[in-house]
Amino acid sequence: MVNIQVETYKQWRTQARELLYRQIPPEDVHWQVDQQSNLLFSEDDTDFLELPIKQKTISIPKAFLELAKPVCHHRDNSRWGLLYSIAWRLVFEDKHLLNFDIDPQIAKAMSMRKSIGRDIHKMEAFVRFRKTPCASSPEKDYFIAWFEPEHYIVPLVVSFFTRRFSNMHWSILTPDRCLHWDTKQAWQTEGVTRPEGLHDELEELWKAYYKNIFNPARLKLKAMQSEMPKKYWVNLPEAPLIGELTRQSMFRTEKMMTNTSSEINNRKLKLK
Amino acid sequence: MKTLHKLAILADAAKYDASCASSGSIKRDSKKGKGIGSTSGGMGICHSYTPDGRCVSLLKILLTNFCIYDCSYCINRSSSDVQRARFSVEEIVNLTLDFYKRNYIEGLFLSSGIIQSSDYTMEQLVSVAKTLRKTHDFRGYIHLKTIPDASPELLQQAGLYADRLSINIELPSKKSLKQYAPEKDPSTIHQSMTQLKDHIDESKESRTQKKSAVTVTRRSGEKKKSLVYSPAGQSTQMIVGADESSDKKILTLSHYLYNKYSMRRVYYSAFSPIPDASAVLPIKSPPLMREHRLYQADWLLRFYGFNVNEISENNSANDGMLDLEIDPKLAWAINHREFFPVNINTATREDLLRVPGIGAIGASRIIQSRNFRRLRYQDLKKIGVSVSKVSAFIETQDHTPKQLDSQYLRQSFVKQENQQLSLFN
Structure with a gap:
């Protein structure tokens, strides 16, 4: 049994390549998830790099690497083994495997990629910056956001946020990793716990907007929740309004339907 | 009146416009600029959803809900007793930038009631977009609702700053329009749609020719190598259920609009009860299922080869x-x-x-x-x-x-x- 610990796509790719050179089959590889399991296995661990290389060149379709890259950011610990298994099959069994999306492993990897894509999209949508005075230079605005992504996707949203908010100073904090930008450079730091006391008075305007753009005569809660699941609500300043707006909507609609139109009322008055 | 209060009134007044899309523009970002903003070039982003299941992508507001027109179906018609407000150009510019910086929105969707004259109103709308682009180098999405009988010069300008322009066709037949929106002239609506289409086509052509030269900053007309005019095209909206028009009539008109003016989208808006509704129109729940079926049919027309x-x-x-x-x-x-x-x-x-x-x-x-x-x-x-x-x-x-x-x-x-x-x- 070979024990391997990786944390990033690059590390995984390097290790996977060495394993394939040595034709070590997926069932002989144990992909460790953290240091603790490392202790369990370290006794009889053999360094696989000492094993002989059986195959000097391997070719792997580019499309596979494009699949592996996002999948590596999935929170499911089975991802490394799954990807190695697919790589193995592509090299030694069927180089067209990827086209066959009803294969259970391909289907699983595809669905993981989809879930990553959705998570990225939701993060780009639901991150909320709050303006805070900058400690070092008070004349500058600093923007801080707290977000809890489903997967380890912070490295995948760097380009989106830096392209969009290039001329702002900001940080996006998450439990896994934090992303910072100072108008020229982006850098990442370790994850943090939820910061307290972030407040932005502009949120009152945003809430007023949210309240008033909603049409009570068209209430469709399920449709809203399928696009904005409850797990995101905790970090959305507008979410606490949902309950109240929903409760009032029947009453407001009925009021509009019982038409107390000024036009009609005026007419009634004239008749009197 | 405080901005908060105005925002409440002018968002409420804007919600009957179904569109909130921020899609289909060209790709740009603010890396080499002085301001903020980016567009994906494809899909837009919904930054929130209201309990009616609708996407909140843009800051969708009216410049003002004062209006000299009296269209029966409209919450802002002159005879309605709804509370009125008016934003200054600067207020809208600041709101847009402030919301954008918090990642609440993709950009602005600005519309307006008609005040003084069509040209005066249109000038104000264009001025908001121009200030965002020129003064603040804003590179997010801008959708301008175009006043159909504004002058051709103003329509021409609007597209230089907006990602998308739209003119509402409002009702599915000329007869209904005459009946319920007597101040609107169907022939002007079609003329303006034609003008927008011509500019959009011309700009598309110039961009294909000078593909390599297209950059974000060349939105102005002066040293242009290629013209960027309303890169996300034009769209329109039809109110469903206010008049007697059948679905066949509606879909026939949509088909015409898609072909004749290369509309990117025709939006269907179920006629919804409004506060202080006009007595000439039905007061009933919005026909949401009918609206839903029309969208499905519209999809079949455009992408599935049905006629x-x-x-x-x-x-x-x-x-x-x-x-x-x-x-x-x-x-x-x-x-x-x-x-x-x-x-x-x-x-x-x-x-x-x-x-x-x-x-x-x-x-x-x-x-x-x-x-x-x-x-x-x-x-x-x-x-x-x-x-x-x-x-x-x-x-x-x-x-x-x-x-x-x-x-x-x-x-x-x-x-x-x-x-x-x-x-x-």
Whole structure:
């Protein structure tokens, strides 16, 4: 049994390549998830790099690497083994495997990629910056956001946020990793716990907007929740309004339907 | 009046416009600029959803809800007793930038009631967009609702700053427009749509010619190498259920608008009860299901190779109305059983697209997967095709539809659909 610990796509790719050179089959590889399991296995661990290389060149379709890259950011610990298994099959069994999306492993990897894509999209949508005075230079605005992504996707949203908010100073904090930008450079730091006391008075305007753009005569809660699941609500300043707006909507609609139109009322008055 | 109060009034006044899309523009970002903002070039982003299930993508507000027109269906008509407010250009610019910096929005969708004159109002709208672009180098999305009888010069300017322009067709027939919006002139609406189309086409052409030279900053007219004019095209909106027009009439008009003016979208807005409604129009719940069916039909027209007659032909008994209980593709299939079963392993893409339950993605997946092995019935599920819907219309080696000739076919689907809807609502 070979024990391997990786944390990033690059590390995984390097290790996977060495394993394939040595034709070590997926069932002989144990992909460790953290240091603790490392202790369990370290006794009889053999360094696989000492094993002989059986195959000097391997070719792997580019499309596979494009699949592996996002999948590596999935929170499911089975991802490394799954990807190695697919790589193995592509090299030694069927180089067209990827086209066959009803294969259970391909289907699983595809669905993981989809879930990553959705998570990225939701993060780009639901991150909320709050303006805070900058400690070092008070004349500058600093923007801080707290977000809890489903997967380890912070490295995948760097380009989106830096392209969009290039001329702002900001940080996006998450439990896994934090992303910072100072108008020229982006850098990442370790994850943090939820910061307290972030407040932005502009949120009152945003809430007023949210309240008033909603049409009570068209209430469709399920449709809203399928696009904005409850797990995101905790970090959305507008979410606490949902309950109240929903409760009032029947009453407001009925009021509009019982038409107390000024036009009609005026007419009634004239008749009197 | 405080900005907060104005925002409440002018957002409320804007919510009957269905569109909030931020899609279809060119790709740009603020890396080399002085301001903020980016667009993806494809899909937009919904930054929130309101309890009515609608996407909040843009700051959708009116410049003012004062209006000299008296369109019966409109909450802002001059005879309504609704509270009035007016934003200054600067207020809207600041709101947009402030909201954008918090990542609440993709940009601005600005519309307005008509004050003083069409040209005066349009000038104000253009001035907001121009200030955002020129003074603040804002590179997010801007959608301007265009006043149809504003001068050609103003329409020409608007497109230099906006990603998308739209002129509402409002009602499906000229007769209804005359009746309910007497100050609006249908011929002006069409003329302006034509003008927008010409500018949009010209700009598209110049961009294909000078593809390499297109950069974000060249939005102005001066040293242009290529002209960027309303890169996300134009769209329009029709109110459904305020007048008597049939779905066939509506879809015929949509088809015309898509072809004649290359509309990117025709939005359907179920006529909704409004505070202080006009007495000449029906006061009832908005026909949301009808609106939903029209969107489905619209989709079939644009992406599935159906034509208006196919979608509404079998509904002559219903005076050209779509079947509310089942979707229009299913309705067509049930009335054209001779077309089925479609063989999953041999059918063309076009034919696959005619199968209820198989969408564009489903069809592509089927075609891709069957290159490698013959598909069995159970494989469809793995590809992500809803088996319960397609089973009546397709065949594979291990599956022949049983109910295809059944007189209860429609009924069985109505049951299925009702179950789904109760989940949905």
